[in-house]
Amino acid sequence: MAGRPVIEIDDLVVEYGRGRKVTRAVDGISLRVNEGECVGFIGANGAGKSTTIKTLMGFIFPTRGTVRVFGSEAGTVESRRRIGYLPEVALYYPFMKARELLELYGGLQGLSRSELRRKIPMLLEEVGLAGKGETLLRNFSKGMQQRLGIAQAIIADPEALIFDELSSGLDPVGKFDLRQVLLKLKSAGRTIFFSSHELTEVESLCDRVVMIHKGRIVTEATVRDLMKPLNEFGVIFEMPNGREMPPAVAAHQPECDGGRWRVTIRDPADYAAAVAALTAAGASIVSTASRTRSLEDYFISLVRSGDGTGGRGDAS
Amino acid sequence: MRAVWLIARSVLVEAVRRKEIYVIVLASLGLIGAVMTVDFFRLEGLSKFYREIALKIMGVATALTVIVLAARQLPREFEARTIYPLLAKPISRTTFLLGKLLGVMLAAGFCFTLFSAVFLAGTLYLGSGLHAGLYAQYLYLQMIQMLVLATMAFLLSLLMNLDAAITLGAVFYALSSVLMSAVSYIYDWVGAVGKVVLLALTILLPQLPLFDLSEKTVHAERVTLGGEWTWTALDAPTMAMLTAYGAVFAAVYFGLSLLLFRRKPL
Amino acid sequence: MKATARVASAAALALFLVSPILPLQLSTQTVGGGRGDSVEAAEQRNASAFAIILGEFRTNVSDMIFIKTERYLDSGIAYLPHINTDAMAQSGEIETRRRQPAGHDATTCTDPSHHHDHDHDHDHDHDHATSETDHESTDSVAALQRQVEQGLTTAKMREAAALKPGETTGHDHTHEFVDTIIRTAEKDFRGFIGHLERRVKPWRDPRLPHRHTAGTELLPWYRLATMSNPQFVRGYLIGAWWLKKQRTEEQTLEALKFIEEGIANNPNAFQLHLMRGHILRALKRDAEALQSFRRAADLGIAQRPPDGKEGPTWTSYNEDDITAAILLSVFIERDTKGREAALTLAREYRSRMETFPPLDRVIRSLEQPTQTPQGNANASDSP
Numbered sequence: 001m002a003g004r005p006v007i008e009i010d011d012l013v014v015e016y017g018r019g020r021k022v023t024r025a026v027d028g029i030s031l032r033v034n035e036g037e038c039v040g041f042i043g044a045n046g047a048g049k050s051t052t053i054k055t056l057m058g059f060i061f062p063t064r065g066t067v068r069v070f071g072s073e074a075g076t077v078e079s080r081r082r083i084g085y086l087p088e089v090a091l092y093y094p095f096m097k098a099r100e101l102l103e104l105y106g107g108l109q110g111l112s113r114s115e116l117r118r119k120i121p122m123l124l125e126e127v128g129l130a131g132k133g134e135t136l137l138r139n140f141s142k143g144m145q146q147r148l149g150i151a152q153a154i155i156a157d158p159e160a161l162i163f164d165e166l167s168s169g170l171d172p173v174g175k176f177d178l179r180q181v182l183l184k185l186k187s188a189g190r191t192i193f194f195s196s197h198e199l200t201e202v203e204s205l206c207d208r209v210v211m212i213h214k215g216r217i218v219t220e221a222t223v224r225d226l227m228k229p230l231n232e233f234g235v236i237f238e239m240p241n242g243r244e245m246p247p248a249v250a251a252h253q254p255e256c257d258g259g260r261w262r263v264t265i266r267d268p269a270d271y272a273a274a275v276a277a278l279t280a281a282g283a284s285i286v287s288t289a290s291r292t293r294s295l296e297d298y299f300i301s302l303v304r305s306g307d308g309t310g311g312r313g314d315a316s
Numbered sequence: 317m318r319a320v321w322l323i324a325r326s327v328l329v330e331a332v333r334r335k336e337i338y339v340i341v342l343a344s345l346g347l348i349g350a351v352m353t354v355d356f357f358r359l360e361g362l363s364k365f366y367r368e369i370a371l372k373i374m375g376v377a378t379a380l381t382v383i384v385l386a387a388r389q390l391p392r393e394f395e396a397r398t399i400y401p402l403l404a405k406p407i408s409r410t411t412f413l414l415g416k417l418l419g420v421m422l423a424a425g426f427c428f429t430l431f432s433a434v435f436l437a438g439t440l441y442l443g444s445g446l447h448a449g450l451y452a453q454y455l456y457l458q459m460i461q462m463l464v465l466a467t468m469a470f471l472l473s474l475l476m477n478l479d480a481a482i483t484l485g486a487v488f489y490a491l492s493s494v495l496m497s498a499v500s501y502i503y504d505w506v507g508a509v510g511k512v513v514l515l516a517l518t519i520l521l522p523q524l525p526l527f528d529l530s531e532k533t534v535h536a537e538r539v540t541l542g543g544e545w546t547w548t549a550l551d552a553p554t555m556a557m558l559t560a561y562g563a564v565f566a567a568v569y570f571g572l573s574l575l576l577f578r579r580k581p582l
Numbered sequence: 583m584k585a586t587a588r589v590a591s592a593a594a595l596a597l598f599l600v601s602p603i604l605p606l607q608l609s610t611q612t613v614g615g616g617r618g619d620s621v622e623a624a625e626q627r628n629a630s631a632f633a634i635i636l637g638e639f640r641t642n643v644s645d646m647i648f649i650k651t652e653r654y655l656d657s658g659i660a661y662l663p664h665i666n667t668d669a670m671a672q673s674g675e676i677e678t679r680r681r682q683p684a685g686h687d688a689t690t691c692t693d694p695s696h697h698h699d700h701d702h703d704h705d706h707d708h709d710h711a712t713s714e715t716d717h718e719s720t721d722s723v724a725a726l727q728r729q730v731e732q733g734l735t736t737a738k739m740r741e742a743a744a745l746k747p748g749e750t751t752g753h754d755h756t757h758e759f760v761d762t763i764i765r766t767a768e769k770d771f772r773g774f775i776g777h778l779e780r781r782v783k784p785w786r787d788p789r790l791p792h793r794h795t796a797g798t799e800l801l802p803w804y805r806l807a808t809m810s811n812p813q814f815v816r817g818y819l820i821g822a823w824w825l826k827k828q829r830t831e832e833q834t835l836e837a838l839k840f841i842e843e844g845i846a847n848n849p850n851a852f853q854l855h856l857m858r859g860h861i862l863r864a865l866k867r868d869a870e871a872l873q874s875f876r877r878a879a880d881l882g883i884a885q886r887p888p889d890g891k892e893g894p895t896w897t898s899y900n901e902d903d904i905t906a907a908i909l910l911s912v913f914i915e916r917d918t919k920g921r922e923a924a925l926t927l928a929r930e931y932r933s934r935m936e937t938f939p940p941l942d943r944v945i946r947s948l949e950q951p952t953q954t955p956q957g958n959a960n961a962s963d964s965p
Contacts, residue, residue, distance in 0.1 A: 016581075054582065057400075057403070057404050058403070059400065059403065059581065059582040060581040060582065061579075061581060077406045077407065077408050078406075080404060080405060080406045081406040083404065085400070085401065085404035086401075087397060087400035087401055087404070089397055091396050091397050091398055092398060092401070093326060093329075093330065093398055095329060095330050095333040095334060096326065096329060100329070103322075104322050104323075104325075104326055105401065105402075105405060107318060107319070107322045108319050108322055108323075108402070108405035108406070108407055109405055109406060110406070149401065152401055153401075356801060356802045356805040363799075364654060364799040365799060365802040365803070457782075496779070497763055500763075500764070500765055500770075500772070500776075501763075503771055511771070515771060515772075518772050518775055519775070523775055523778075523779070525779070525782070525783070526775070526778050526779060526782050527782075528782070529782055531653075531658045531783055531784050532658065532782070532783070532784050534658060535653075535654070535657045535658030535784050535795075537657075537795070546657045546795070547657070547658075547784060550781055550782070551781075554778065554781045554782075557774065557778060558778060558782070561778065
């Protein structure tokens with residue numbers, strides 16, 4: 001992958017607790033996100049996503065390993081200078097107005113007063129909060145707070161964006177708006193690293209996906225590579241009496257359902273061979289169908305399988 | 317410095333916009349006003365009574381405000397998770413804590429400004445004399461005391477939960493004068509080990525009464541009309557010693573707070 | 583084991599339940615509602631280590647306010663509270679100053695009577711009526727009359743009487759027998775902290791002379807003290823005296839109102855009736871004043887032990903006050919109705935008491951018409 005590394009994680013281990021009550025939240029992960037990349041970080045609850053991101057921001061400290069952002073050690077002022085960050089649960093000072101909050105965050109990122117005066121109305125409009133600048137945040141809904149969170153993250157036009165749970169709390173319109181913002185940032189060459197439960201977003205936005213399970217990275221691939229083996233072909237057929245099931249079909253464990261057989265085959269070549277074998281065996285093919293499994297299906301199967309391979313085996 | 321100021325301003329905005337702060341300030345102002353209009357026995361110009369009550373209210377209300385405000389700064393940030401977007405900005409935790417401290421001190425200054433305006437108006441209304449130098453020194457030393465209390469509250473809030481930190485801070489403030497006289501009094505009654513302990517307590521704990529010049533301010537009056545004052549302003553070396561004394565405790569508490577805060581996983 | 587535990591629990595519970603009444607059994611005379619009411623009990627309470635350590639937090643609101651008035655009088659300087667000089671004398675710290683020679687002028691700066699106890703109680707100097715010395719002369723009776731007519735029954739009242747109009751503070755005097763709560767440099771183990779405390783807090787070396795302030799500023803505190811504790815007789819007494827001291831008719835009327843409130847709340851406190859009499863005399867309402875003095879005398883005699891000796895319920899202060907009430911009644915009777923009427927009244931009072939040397943002297947002087955004390959008293963506080 002081209003570009004300088006923005007995020008470099010090497011053999012990161014993060015443990016919580018002391019003595020016998022130590023919990024290992026992140027177990028030796030290594031990861032690299034390069035300039036201009038959009039990387040999705042997915043995993044079940046408790047998989048270690050937020051811990052990894054908090055380590056990136058310097059909120060928690062590695063038990064072992066190194067974490068660098070823009071070449072600086074995570075947590076240093078220098079490492080955060082070019083980052084925009086959206087926390088998992090975005091809550092902001094309820095006693096402040098939206099404008100005041102953005103002035104605070106923009107000011108902390110070094111924007112001048114005149115820049116802030118110019119940018120804040122535009123930014124509020126961009127995240128769908130036009131005209132809400134003078135509203136106290138205690139009167140904001142969760143979705144509005146999340147939009148404001150996005151605004152504060154991008155106020156200084158950062159080179160990299162780190163979002164923890166991207167669209168948490170957003171309604172469908174909010175998700176759509178957010179996607180537009182991110183696509184714009186992506187097309188502007190910004191580096192984006194985010195965790196999300198909305199896997200359709202990951203599919204639609206990301207160049208690369210990193211899956212984490214029980215503190216370990218189980219999958220790291222481009223979206224195209226990841227999706228390739230997720231196709232499925234289904235065949236429903238009837239076998240003539242007394243005929244043996246052809247080996248090309250039997251290998252895929254067909255199931256009998258009221259006299260009809262059903263088989264699901266993932267590899268297109270296997271599918272072609274199975275159909276040919278069935279025809280040769282005089283089987284009557286009732287129907288054929290092809291389906292592409294979503295990342296979500298894969299994610300669910302991965303989590304349920306418990307071993308982190310999702311029954312795919314070959315994906316890592 | 318701008319980052320410190322921006323964080324401080326947010327603390328001040330919170331202090332001003334939160335209703336409980338208003339309640340403390342308004343109730344105290346009401347009390348001062350009530351004392352101002354006290355008309356026992358149709359006696360006029362009972363300035364000491366007024367000064368005593370007003371300064372006591374001013375000191376206690378501001379101290380409690382500072383303790384509560386300072387103690388809850390960090391726990392509230394952790395609890396409401398508002399600290400994440402803040403510390404994601406290019407500021408150090410030292411800057412963050414300094415900003416919080418400055419904000420609390422600004423809030424204390426805000427309280428004193430309000431109280432002072434009412435107190436001085438009352439003094440003028442009653443036509444009673446006030447030793448301006450002593451009063452200015454009273455305010456200055458109170459601010460030093462608030463600095464010590466605020467840093468102490470920071471430290472307590474990092475060592476224990478919010479309720480415990482506020483309670484302990486307030487109890488220490490309330491009992492500090494008793495503690496000071498108690499140590500002084502029982503010193504002669506204890507054995508050698510006890511004496512060492514009492515001396516250590518005296519040195520290690522901030523002696524808050526040293527920052528309370530209210531008694532002299534209350535009791536300062538002219539011996540004869542236009543004559544000398546019963547009490548005069550403190551000399552510069554004493555003020556410098558008091559400032560240094562407060563600064564040492566504030567620095568120690570702030571340093572320890574910073575040590576804990578910098579290592580604290582969020 | 584279980585049975586033993588049950589018995590022990592029951593015993594503990596019973597002990598707990600009766601514990602509130604146990605102190606009452608120990609000393610019914612000195613303990614009322616858990617607190618000793620006598621002056622000695624109050625002194626003991628106030629001079630305890632606990633009291634000194636806790637300062638104004640140690641006791642009820644009226645006591646707390648009372649301590650505050652002391653500090654007001656001393657320009658905010660905190661002296662060790664209520665240390666009884668007798669106790670100090672017994673401990674060898676000072677020589678006893680009780681039973682000092684009679685006749686010294688209350689307004690003299692160097693007057694030993696000003697080495698007072700730092701409370702507002704009556705001075706122990708016994709320079710007048712209750713003195714055991716036996717000065718039988720017309721001069722001594724005249725002196726007696728001056729004393730009782732001034733109503734100067736506390737040291738602080740005496741000092742205030744010395745103030746000239748316009749003066750805000752009293753005269754110089756020393757506190758050589760009373761230490762300050764803040765240690766002197768020689769006795770302080772705290773180094774620079776002690777040094778700073780002496781600078782920041784109102785403090786002067788107790789060996790140096792200093793001034794007492796005017797009592798006007800104390801009045802709101804007496805008002806608050808009596809509001810918080812309507813049985814706080816001393817508060818009414820001294821508050822009314824300071825009000826009367828203002829020397830304006832308006833304030834004297836306020837003093838009358840205040841003392842009458844005190845009498846309504848404490849009808850048997852004969853000292854309040856005595857003070858009411860003084861106030862009425864200041865208002866030139868002598869007939870009513872006489873009624874008050876006589877009421878004070880009647881109540882006081884009923885409360886006084888026959889021999890007039892100090893005890894748990896009778897103090898030298900009470901003795902001073904009953905002396906003033908009786909003698910003033912007799913003197914006013916003499917001045918308004920004549921010597922015979924006064925003698926009759928004096929004998930009637932005397933018959934109700936086992937011993938009462940001051941009255942004996944007055945009776946003797948009344949029995950000798952040529953030696954009648956001169957100079958009718960006025961009600962002024964000025965010496």
